[in-house]
Amino acid sequence: MKLLHGLFSVLFIIEFSELQGKHGFFSQALLKGEVIENMSQAKFVAGIHVPANHPNDANRIKMSTCTAFILSKTEIITNAHCVYDAPYVYVVAGTKVVSDANQKIKIIVEKENIAWHSHYSHLIFGAFDIAKITLKTPLEFSDTVGSIELVDKDYKLNDPSEVVTAYGYGVLNNTRPSILRRCDANYISDVERANTFKPRQTLDFTTGEATNDGEIITPGDSGGPVVSKTNGKIVGINTGYRTTGGRGSFLPITLFLDFIHDPKSVKPIPPPLTSNEAKFIADIMAPAKFLTAYKEDYADANETNQLNFNAIILSRTEILTCAHSVLGAPYVYLTVNKLSRNATKLKVTKDQIEIHEKCALSRFAFNVAKITLEEPLEFNDNVGSIDLVDRDYKMNDPSEIVTVYGDMVLDGTVRTRRFDTKYLDGAKCKPKLGAAFDANHLMCYTSDGSMETSSTFGPIGGPMISKKNNKLVGMTIFHLVGELVVFQPIAPLLDWIRKPKVRRNQIRSI
Incomplete structure (x- = not known):
């Protein structure tokens, strides 16, 4: 024929x-x-x-x-x-x-x-x-x-x-x-x-x-x-x-x-969060041209090209996020009440950003930054804070369930979602993540299989909340698509979060 x-x-x-x-x-x-x-x-x-x-x-x-x-x-x-x-x-x-x-x-x-x-x-x-x-x-x-x-x-x-x-x-x-x-x-x-x-x-x-x-x-x-x-x-x-x-x-x-x-x-996609459910989550929008962690990838980007990350509201004036989300930027924009039509967008300048003194781009550990706002946020039903765990809190029970929050690419669109998972200790993460992974200071979890992520989207900078005490126990800082997601436990950072020792926007190169 x-x-x-x-x-x-x-x-x-x-x-x-x-x-x-x-x-x-x-x-x-x-x-x-x-x-x-x-x-x-x-x-x-x-x-x-x-x-x-x-x-x-x-x-x-x-x-x-x-x-x-x-x-x-x-x-x-x-x-x-x-x-x-x-x-x-x-x-x-x-x-x-x-x-x-x-x-x-x-x-x-x-x-x-x-x-x-x-x-x-x-x-x-x-x-x-x-x-x-x-x-x-x-x-x-x-x-x-x-x-x-x-x-x-x-x-x-x-x-x-x-x-x-x-x-x-x-x-x-x-x-x-x-x-x-x-x-x-x-x-x-x-x-x-x-x-x-x-x-x-x-x-x-x-x-x-x-x-x-x-x-x-x-x-x-x-x-x-x-x-x-x-x-x-x-x-x-x-x-x-x-x-x-x-x-x-x-x-x-x-x-x-x-x-x-x-x-x-096939696990269903977790539904988008409401404003009230995401009240302690904020957005960081940083000009890609200046971010140290992305300069090579965005060498031709102009100042108007933005990269989006998640952040966590700790108090009316304190915001926690990843260091690489703000590093090198002369300013970033912070958005609260992000899921509402009444979202508030604030410009945050370099002198309001503090980077952990132990943070290094060649390592995942201590990849944390704190933003101090000049004007306090107005808390309401859609804007609020999350409590921190105590200093002696230990993540040593592999059966403990935590909830991960943040922007995720699911169904081809970016939505703010959450999913439950169990954490893995550092010793189990290191073989896959290599020498850059500091098992003494970091841990990891596995995504639920429905999450599609890229270099610019994912729950990076988003909170991990314990299902047991409803407090902040970790912050997502890095992911491998479809595999392990690295997070920074919060308890070891409490002294720095409450009283930062370093007040400069610098980072070690090694």
């Missing part, structure tokens, strides 16, 4: 689409490609019918279409945006034309049997865009209905010459019916797409053709499988957003194997 190279364009936000209401967008994609004439060639591909206008359409007559793939007789995988919050969907299988009314296999699936990734947000296209449908009645496998295997967790797409095949029920020329097609493509490395913003989970693929024929946007292919030509297994799932130049996006399936095997194993 003659193969026509395909063009992909997936998930384009549109205001008046077939998936109005809570969905907010429809899927698009495979326009040209080889039409599947014999379903035995693609018996693992399924279709999804979703009520397009729920809950406004009482009759639920108008349906939208997505693609899916079959993992087993009871497991179907598709995009989260295809099924998100739908009261029910239909799964069709063994068909070349998904929009046919008279399907031999058409199974209704109620909402309680549809699980989308708990980190998915319909506002952030591409990120965590995966869902699992569980059938109560198993499919009957045949020459036209079957399953496909997933690649292993350690599988890596590391050869841009590798060919993948994408499948989908995309509508050609916006004309029904939705016919199953497939198309070969090469994936594009992260280096080649470095200047294009996309969720960090996605990879691009290209057919090598330009999208200049006016047939770019058609619904139907989202959720379709991306299969390796090398091993015949699933390597990805169509997703993403509008692309040009014959490009599309897919989620590497290796990132979601845990979810696929057990959707409940």
